[in-house]
Amino acid sequence: MSEVADAAGCSTTTVSHVLNGTRTVAAETRRRVEQAVSELGYHRRITRPGHAPRNLTAVGLTLSGLSNPYFSDLVQGVERELARAGRVLVLADTHDDPETERRAVASLLKHRIEALVMAPTAGWMRRTWPLLRERRVPFVLVDRIVDADVDQVGVENEPGACVLVEHLLSLGHRRVGMIAGLPGLSTTVEREIGYRRAHQRRRVEVDPSLIVCGDSSLDGGRRAALRLLDRADRPTALFSGNNAMTVGALTALEDRDVAVPGDMAVVAFDDFEFSPLVRPRLTAAAQPCHAMGARAVQLLLRRLTSPGLPAQTVRIPASIEHRDSCGCERARASVARDRRPASVRPETAQVGRPEASAVG
Structure with a gap:
């Protein structure tokens, strides 16, 4: 196949x-x-219902929001790498709920999966990890990094967020709102640390009331943006922590007739395929989702081959897609350049450590 x-x-x-x-x-x-x-x-190969071929080995993948374009790319990376290794993929959606995750993993184990790749929920260590240790199933965490001695792959969240927010501060914004993701997720925590570090680097005091939870969802992002817009001292710029919340925030800005970037500069973590088609085009940190999925499988195969090896944490840099929504001179210049054919790629900067990265 x-x-x-x-x-x-x-x-x-x-x-x-x-x-x-x-x-x-x-x-x-x-x-x-x-x-x-x-x-x-x-x-x-034709088999009777419930009777898989004996040489067919399956690996489970649990994550939240299978319809999310971000996770779609990650799934493709996992699937392609497993296919190369002669294995098949079995998916389960956790809906970011710890108990749903535990039941999903229990179901996968019941169907005799060989190993597991997980984008863990905030409560996975209390409910799902004991089950994995009891069954001694090899697993790798992806996207969300935890403070544990396990194999895991994630993006450089803190540097990417720092570069985006510092760019807004360098443009003169002193009130930058942040729409943060679900509490307890490492991605939420690390991106907020990046937000705060950008302020520290630019010697701008952080106003904690400008950090609003958007629950990592479209509706949550919209509600969070409206809360910030309803303030008498509302921010002049906005940093959104993931793609779903960004869509919700842009919807709220449109509903309130707030022009981007004229009235509100916007940057976001997570790029999506249609970002260049949105007007204004979104300045965002793009995650290497396909590469993360493939690297997670490579770690998993390593674990299956050599169970005694020490656990490994892999961080892959994000890249900054610099477009129009931040409202800087470079962005305005790119508008003129982008009257060229759509095949011309926007300027991209790879992000590792904040000290070595810059936008604009």
Whole structure:
């Protein structure tokens, strides 16, 4: 199936939907899959219900919000790397609820998965980790880093947030609001640390009341933005902590007729595929989601091969996609340049440590 997917230019999941009729697939994509099946001589292995082939090994993946474009890219990275290793992927959505996560993991273990990749919930150590230790199942955490001796892969959250917020402060903004994610998540904590560090570096005092929880959701982001807009001393710039909250915040700004970046400069963590099409185009920290998923699988395979190796934490840098929403001179200049064909890529800066990074 992975060979068919590569030949057809799609994912193995799409190939599965075409072969099994489990979801509607675009006509052109279906045609390419069927052509690849014919040319490669692919034949499905037929098994009785509930009887998988003995040489088929499965790896579980638990995360929240499977419809989120961010996690879609991560899933593709995991799936592609597992396919290369001759393994299949089984997905479960935790809805960012610790008890749902525990039940999902228990269900996956019941179906005899070989190992597990997890984007852990805030309460995973109390409920899910004891289950994993009891069953002695190899696992790797992805996206959300924890203070534990386990294999894990995540992005450089703090430097990316610091660079974005420091850029706003360098433009003269002194009241920068932050829409923060779900409490207890490492991504939420680290991005707030980056926000605070940017203020420290620019010698600007942080107003804690400008940090508002957006619950890592679209509705939460909208409510948080409205709270900031309703203040008599509302901020002049806004930093959103993830893509869902950013969409909610932009909706709130539009509802209140607040022009971006004229009335409110906006930057965000998490880029999304259609960001260049939104007006104004969003200045954002782009996460290497596909690479994180692939690297998590590599760590997992390493753990399966050599169980005694020490745990490893891998951090992958984010990159800054500098566009229009921050409202600086460079952004205004890029508007003129972007009257070129859409194939021309926006300027990108890779972010590692804040000291070595700059925007604008």
